[in-house]
Amino acid sequence: xxxxxxxxxxxxxxxxxxxxxxxxxxxxxxxxxxxxxxxxxxxxxxxxxxxxxxxxxxxxxxxxxxxxxxxxxxxxxxxxxxxxxxxxxxxxxxxxxxxxxxxxxxxxxxxxxxxxxxxxxxxxxxxxxxxxxxxxxxxxxxxxxxxxxxxxxxxxxxxxxxxxxxxxxxxxxxxxxxxxxxxxxxxxxxxxxxx
Numbered sequence: 746x747x748x749x750x751x752x753x754x755x756x757x758x759x760x761x762x763x764x765x766x767x768x769x770x771x772x773x774x775x776x777x778x779x780x781x782x783x784x785x786x787x788x789x790x791x792x793x794x795x796x797x798x799x800x801x802x803x804x805x806x807x808x809x810x811x812x813x814x815x816x817x818x819x820x821x822x823x824x825x826x827x828x829x830x831x832x833x834x835x836x837x838x839x840x841x842x843x844x845x846x847x848x849x850x851x852x853x854x855x856x857x858x859x860x861x862x863x864x865x866x867x868x869x870x871x872x873x874x875x876x877x878x879x880x881x882x883x884x885x886x887x888x889x890x891x892x893x894x895x896x897x898x899x900x901x902x903x904x905x906x907x908x909x910x911x912x913x914x915x916x917x918x919x920x921x922x923x924x925x926x927x928x929x930x931x932x933x934x935x936x937x938x939x940x
Contacts, residue, residue, distance in 0.1 A: 753812060754775060756813075757809065758773045758775040760816060762774060768881075774811045778806075781804045781874055782801055782873075785803075785870060785873045788873065803867060803870045804860070804870050806856045812843065813843070814839060819900065837858075840853070875922070879922055882894055882897050886929055899930060902927065905919045905923055906923065
């Protein structure tokens with residue numbers, strides 16, 4: 746089991762995110778998953794009644810299928826329903842294989858399948874996943890002065906706006922993140938206009 750787990754970690758650390766972009770600092774799926782887990786832990790610690798084990802299980806496996814498929818860009822994934830369904834079918838098949846080969850059962854598959862469900866834990870994973878993209882946009886734009894993925898801030902804001910929650914803490918985090926997206930995009934467009 747250990748060698749299979751090491752192999753999985755190695756594969757996840759070898760798969761780059763934002764495969765169509767030229768980033769200043771690349772990011773692997775393993776780094777992304779770790780960031781999502783950290784954000785989930787931080788947010789989950791602030792909300793009473795969270796099942797932290799469930800939350801972190803969902804967070805750590807939410808993109809584990811990318812060890813086989815790679816990071817499929819949003820425009821490709823959502824090009825049309827036929828492509829979307831075909832990708833989902835391949836991901837489900839790959840996840841069952843990963844879950845069976847690593848654990849010998851379907852537990853990892855089950856956690857992956859429900860990672861972004863409508864439970865409070867799934868909602869936090871969806872928020873953390875969007876915040877991970879926002880972090881990468883912020884890092885590239887603010888720290889490295891790179892415009893390569895600044896437009897991703899728009900899709901992050903749209904994704905966050907689509908999340909429905911009555912949890913005040915989550916509403917505040919979403920509002921702050923959308924505000925940051927708007928600031929980054931506004932600053933970027935202002936800089937483009939001043940050139």
